[in-house]
Amino acid sequence: QVQVVESGGGLVQAGGSLRLSCKASGLNLENYRVGWFRQAPGEEREGVSCLRWTATKPYYADSVRGRFTISRDEAANIVYLQMNNLKPEDTAMYFCAARSVYTDGTCFDLVPWLRDEGDIHWGQGTQVTVSS
Numbered sequence: 001q002v003q004v005v006e007s008g009g010g011l012v013q014a015g016g017s018l019r020l021s022c023k024a025s026g027l028n029l030e031n032y033r034v035g036w037f038r039q040a041p042g043e044e045r046e047g048v049s050c051l052r053w054t055a056t057k058p059y060y061a062d063s064v065r066g067r068f069t070i071s072r073d074e075a076a077n078i079v080y081l082q083m084n085n086l087k088p089e090d091t092a093m094y095f096c097a098a099r100s101v102y103t104d105g106t107c108f109d110l111v112p113w114l115r116d117e118g119d120i121h122w123g124q125g126t127q128v129t130v131s132s
Helices: none
Strands: 003-007 010-013 018-025 032-039 046-052 068-073 078-083 092-100 120-122 126-131
Touching: 003 092, 003 120, 018 032, 018 092, 018 126, 032 068, 032 078, 046 068, 046 078
Parallel strands: 010 126
Antiparallel strands: 003 018, 018 078, 032 046, 032 092, 068 078, 092 120, 092 126
16 A cells, blocks of 8 residues: 655744655655645645656755755655744645656656546645644
């Protein structure tokens, strides 16, 4: 059974940091691109960051570039999102998704992910709240 589980969210003051984790079971993330998305109340879900195991250049949305860092622990089959210098506008539910590398696409076009196209597995999300 495939499971994708996020953790690490919480309440933090502006300027603070959090590290989110995305742990996958039942699949080998080496064969998947892993993306982080977020959805604020009343807003559409948006792509934040994405990486592929074998690629050197991850994707970052303009709004988080320079503050967020995506990384992986191959042995643990976990992808992390280190979030620094958090701002109130970063407040959202953060989701992780794993999408097969055998499904056409890249980390630099996350629209098909949001349409649930291809072999994709979503987690349930973890809440991040940044107070001013």
